[in-house]
Amino acid sequence: MPTGSAGRHVAICTAAAHSHIGPLLGMVTELVRRGVRVSYATTPPFASLVEAAGATSVPLRSTLPTDPADWPTDVRRLPLLYLADARATLPALESHFARDRPDLVLTEDPAGAGRMLAAKLGIPAMQVWTYLASRGHWSLAEPGTANANPCAAEFMASLDAFLAEAGVRSGAREHLDSALADGLVLIPRSFQPDGEAFGEEFAFVGPALAPPLPHDAQWSPPPGSGPVALVALGSIDHGHPEFFAMVAEAFTGLPWHVVMAVGDRVDVRALAPLPPNVEVHAWVPQTAVLEHASLAIHHGGMSTTMESLHHGVPSLVVPRLPEQAGNARRVRELGLGTALPFRSVTADALRRTVLRLHAHEGVRRRVKAMREEIRRAGGRVAAADAVEKRLTPA
Structure with a gap:
């Protein structure tokens, strides 16, 4: 097992995209500066990005499409696509982190492989919101209700099966409710609709931009240019x-x-x-x-x-x-x-x-x-x- 301070190893699991990884890099840089060891599970194209922030890249092979043209045209089916990716990537995550056990898992998707890894290994998990926070699963609502995603029942049944396969005793609803009970929110509270209704268990810290580095690309407007x-x-x-x-x-x-x-x-x-x-x-x-x-x-x-x-x-x-x-x-x-x-x-x-x-x-x-x-x-x-x-x- 790699060396590091006891109780100071954080694993991060997010979608492999600039818009999901970029918002976390400032936090990663700050954690590493404080002596926290960070392992970031991501796909090969993003390995150098997380490593530049000081994290150790954990290779992951996602099943999600890389071309926008290959994504479902019906966005209501996206939760099922993400759930299938979680099932596909969990074995690799478990294989790695069972040998190098983290003390905390940060994850975006309450039904994702990172959250499932934490539940299966009995590791504390923390929800990270790079988008608007929610105290209920935003894409589903309750199956059978007026605002429910028509795929909700299929999703909840699939998540129940996934939890059972992983040996996790909680059901889908309990699993989601627990994941969404608190977390780290990377937007200011006033940007969150009804932000005042979220308790202190939700830490609204605003965008956690990385500090500028000497080798970062620079840009300046031409002399004499307008706005x-x-x-x-x-x-x-x-x-x-x-x-x-x-x-x-x-x-x-x-x-x-x-x-x-x-x-x-x-x-x-x-x-x-x-x-x-x-x-x-x-x-x-x-x-x-x-x-x-x-x-x-x-x-x-x-x-x-x-x-x-x-x-x-x-x-x-x-x-x-x-x-x-x-x-x-x-x-x-x-x-x-x-x-x-x-x-x-x-x-x-x-x-x-x-x-x-x-x-x-x-x-x-x-x-x-x-x-x-x-x-x-x-x-x-x-x-x-x-x-x-x-x-x-x-």
């Missing part, structure tokens, strides 16, 4: 060249400098010619650009939304998925920006919205207040404090 707009559609579903071309058209002739991150599914050359105030890259150091930005135009992923608020930048959200639409709705409710429908947005509508949003004193004031709340929440330091509290026997 900066960051444009990005996230790390997965970004293959929409028509959207990026429309954004370039919207900003043509405006005294703005636009930085577009189009991902690896758009041919940058196909967007040419571009106006001189628009620069395009596959990827950009997003937080470095946000340090200079006056506006972020994005898909509404929670990671990008929180990074924007952390830097005091209003959002213009163009959501595609239900959870992104939920974030867009929350941005509008709190007056932190606005949203436009992805499928019907036009260059003219985008241009008018950008100019109106940039001139809105109330939005700037509220975004500044949210940035201050985020700083008070504590970020990566408060997140590490909450984890260490769980590591300390009562």
